Amino acid sequence: MRVVFYQHDPFVRLGVISLTNLLRRHGHASEVVVESAHREPLAVVAAAAPDCIAFSVTSAHAAWTANAARRLRKLVPGALQLAGGPHCTFSPDFLDQGGFDYLIRGEGEEALLELLDAHERGRTVEGLHNLVRRGPGGTILCEPLRPLLERAALDALPDGELHAYGRYPAILEYYRHMFPVAASRGCPMACSYCFNERYRELYRGKGRAVRWRSPERSVAELTALHRRYAVTHFVFEDDAFLLDPAWFRAFAPLYHREVGLPFTCQAIARSIDHERISLAARAGCRSMRIGLETGDEKRRTSLLGKIVSDNDLRRATTLIRAHGINLQTFNMVGLPEETPDQALCTYALNRELGTDFAWCSVLTPYPGTKIERTLGAGSASEPSAYFRPGEACATPEAVLNLQSLMTLGILLGLPTTVMRHVIRLPRSALHPLLFELAFAYAVKTLNQVPLLPFLRLSLLASHYLRERT
Incomplete structure (x- = not known):
């Protein structure tokens, strides 16, 4: 077919x-x-x-x-x-x-x-x-769900070639500079804004939540992709790349020896220790993404269900930066009844940690998530309600402005006291534009994507991005 x-x-x-x-x-x-x-x-x-x-x-x-x-x-x-x-x-x-x-x-x-x-x-x-x-x-x-794919089945899957995107040379050229791959499936966390907790409930008794391909099969795939597409940088999209220390001890030196390319990965702050960050740095890790979410530790752990303390973040980011790895964070504003000053705590914590790139979104209670049930927001009968940033929690304009300006503020090193005044300026069409420009600059510089491939993909994405802002 x-x-x-x-x-x-x-x-x-x-x-x-x-x-x-x-x-x-x-x-x-x-x-x-x-x-x-x-x-x-x-x-x-x-x-x-x-x-x-x-x-x-x-x-x-x-x-x-x-x-x-x-x-x-x-x-x-x-x-x-x-x-x-x-x-x-x-x-x-x-x-x-x-x-x-x-x-x-x-x-x-x-x-x-x-x-x-x-x-x-x-x-x-x-x-x-x-x-x-x-x-x-x-x-x-x-119909009932079948068991989750385990290691043997994951190893048997084909390499992640981009042949299906073959009619778009701009996509192929861009992604060879930040090629997306994954060595695992699943996440151990139970964050209230994410589907993983519900996903584990659906699959209870049908396999382990987090499953890994063998280190050897993962490296063989990466080697083949490197040869085929002249990849310059891999991006591991695994939710918790450093989670399994035994797996990573086997993978990291093998990757360094057989592939040897710089890479970006995502990690849970609590899984970052000296051994694993040292292995990652030696293997070629250039950027690491972690979930900070909010500068309010109590709401991070209780409302958002991310069991990561401020001290966990401080310890992890100190190790990341000490090994010369760029620090990227995921953040969100627009929590229930969040004031501008409370949202600024998230900005201030990023400043304290020395974040290089802070991605910031507005809390959106997607269907099936715990926070959607908590807030009573969203409706499966109204698909248009699934993406209306800020509406679910009546987010103040200054908080929406912070979402638009956080990436730029971190890149420029603006003090929190300055940002406090900037976000209270009236919202305009300039805010989403500044968000897009700051995001584009951060992606290009941190991932070292050449200018021409970056511009060509941006042109393809321009219509889509205009609709989202």
Whole structure:
């Protein structure tokens, strides 16, 4: 079958990479069509004559996905329409909102192959694990989840090649300078704003929450990708790259010897110790991302469920900086009843820790998360409600301004006392523009992406970014 994955923006998705490479191995043709890269993107999909149109859906893109699916149904009525990803996993009624034929919940590799095989052979899909389908009278039925993929199955997956993005040279050229990969799946944390806690509940008794590919298989993949794409920098998207000390002791020297490229990774502050940070630095780690979230330790641990203390952050970031590694942090503002002065504590803590790049978002209570249940926000029947930053908690304008200006303020080294006055200036169109410019500068400089590939991808993304601000 010919499968087209349709997405809004030009940013590579690891899930789509895994699925398209697996489809290719099993004889299916697959490619990605990026809406923001075309004047008439729906016509591009139609011209590809797909047998199946697929979407990988996060809650932030749910409304766009449902609308795109309805439009494509009219243009390519004979194509099977599927959707998967986090949003579909926790919101099975999205099946009707987008008029899809099926949704796939959880890990999708095996389910997608079995579904396409059944469709080709005219077989029933009843009992096909991980599938969301319609039953008698149009009722929505969720089939049981199959066990999570363990090490042997993860090792057997194809390399993460970007062949599905092949019609976009700008994407291929940009991502060879910050190539996304993962050596593991899952996260041990139970943060209230993230889906991982609910995900573990869904998969209880069906495998370990965090699973790793073997160090040898991971390095073999990276070596092959380096040769094929002339990669200059890898970005490990694992939620907790340093979590397993035994795995990392085996991986780091092997990576240094066989690959030897600089890389960026994400880590939980509590998993950072002298041994692991030393191994990471010797292996080539240039940037490390950690979740700070808020400068209010009590709300970080109680409301947000991130069991990381200020002292954990201080200890971890001291080690990171002592080993010459750039420090990147994830932050959020717009917590319930958060005042501008409380939000500024997050900025001040970043200043204290010596953060090089502070990503800041506004708290969004996505469906299926603990904080959504706590706040009573969001509704599975209203996809447009999933991404309205600041509305869920009636965020003050000064706090929204801080979200727009935090990255820039950290880059410029603005004292907290100065930022306190700056964020109280009236909000204007300049705020989102400054956010985009600061983010672009940080990404380019920290990841050392050459100017031309960076500008070419930015051009592809410009339409998408304008819609998000």
